[in-house]
Each structure stands twice: as structure tokens, then as C-alpha cells.
Amino acid sequence: MALSRRHVFALAAGAAIVPVFQFLPGRAVAAPEDVGKLIAEFAGGKEPQSGKITLTAPEIAENGNTVPISIEVESAMEGDDMVDQVLILADGNPSADVATFAFTAMSGKAAATTRMRLARTQNVIAVAKMADGSVYMDKKEVKVTIGGCGG
Amino acid sequence: MSAAPKPRVKVPKKARAGEIVVLKTLISHEMESGQRKDKDGNVIPRKIINKFTCEFNGQPVFSCDIDPAISANPYFEFSAKVNESGTFKLTWVDDDGSVYTDEQKIEVD
Secondary structure, three states: OOOOHHHHHHHHHHHHHHHHHHOOHHHOOOOHHHHHHHHHHHHOOOOOEOOOEEEEOOOEEEEOOOEEEEEEEOOOOEOOEOEEEEEEEEOOOOOOEEEEEEEOHHHOOEEEEEEEOOOOOEEEEEEEEEOOOOEEEEEEEEEEEEOOOOO | OOOOOOEEEEOOOEEOOOEEEEEEEEEOOOOEOOOOEOOOOOEOOOEOEEEEEEEEOOEEEEEEEEOOOEOOOOEEEEEEEEOOOEEEEEEEEEOOOOEEEEEEEEEEO
């Protein structure tokens, strides 16, 4: 194939972009089966239900280096009605694990806020494990303009 | 790390018995993810805060296992139910084994 002038320019542009992307670890992506496995391990075989847990995250994050996320689980935090742990996962990061929160009766309320890194547009997943063994899940897609984790 | 990690914690000074108060915590820390490479292509070793705990009068209130996806200068906001006056003890554990702590008193009536 004879290369036209236009092709040469296109190739040059492509070659210039490739090395830049090699520095973005966002290319390494947690496989969906990893996320499924992590949820199953955390849930101890229970099928996560919807409801009870609310994950709040921005629809669009301009800067993936610091994305505020909040979780809140409906619970009296007394006796049997208690939230033990909440697992946070991100399915498009190099590693899906984000954090695991642990609550007690002294928490008063099963709610927490933190800031996380998102390598690219992806789903953030929150899974709550109650003291009675039931498991609840919520999921939000966050669109990321500039990925976090990178150099 | 340019400077020693410095915790900053916001806790109300006073509360009524049985009230649920909100604690806000932040610690200066670069949270090096272990995913980045330096300009020679060598992986920069991971160095993060991997655990955060909060106790009130020696009883666990809230804790968090942390992975590299938590942002630099990790921030945590959470609640605590206070029935008596006492002290919150906050602890951050670094990958290198360092432990950073902070204490905050609250008066409950």
C-alpha cells in the first residue's frame, strides 16, 4: 500500500500518542469476574439485594484523582438490625478494591464519606453486609474526564 | 514523603447524651499506589495508609481497610453515638509500619 501524505501524518500522530498512554496505568483494568468474585467472597454466598444501601457519587468527575463518595445504610444500628461492613469496589480501576468500612453499635449510623481515585469512566459499587447475614448492593456509574492513579 | 503525615480531625466539643455526632478526619499522605512508574520505567513502590480506626473510650466506633484507590491525603467522615464524655482515639497505619494517632475530647451532658 502506498502511503499518502495524510496517512503519514496520521501515523505520526498515533505514534506520538502511544507512549503517553503507556504511562497511564488506567490501561490495566480490573476484569469483571474479579469484581463478581470479590462481591461473592464478601457476601459469603448470599445474593446481594437492592435497597437499604445508598451510594452517592458524582455523575461526572472532572478529576479522577479525588472523587467524593458517600454511603449510607438504613439501619437502627441496634441489636440484630446492624450493619457490619460495607465494601467499596470500582470495576474499571487497575485493582477493583477501594476500601472496606466496619461499623459498630457505637457508630450510631452506618454512613461514611471518603475520596477515591478513578482511572476512567466506570461503575462504583457498594455492598453492605448486615449482622443477620443479608447483603445489599448499590451501583453508580461515574464519568471521568481526567483519570486518577496516573503519573 | 516530604513531611511527616499530619492528622487533622474535626469533632464537636460538646454533645447531648445519646446524640450522633459527625467526625471528619484527614491525614496528609501521598498514598503512592504502587501502580505508577518513574521516568526510567521503574515501578514506584506502594506506600499507603492501609488502615484507619476510631475508638471512643477504648471501644471501637468505626474502622476502614484501605486500598490504593483511596485518594492522596485520605479523608474519612463518619458518625459516632456518644452517651458519655470521653476521648476519641484515631489511628492511621502506614505500609511502612508507622502509626499516626490523634485524640479528641468531647463533653457530653
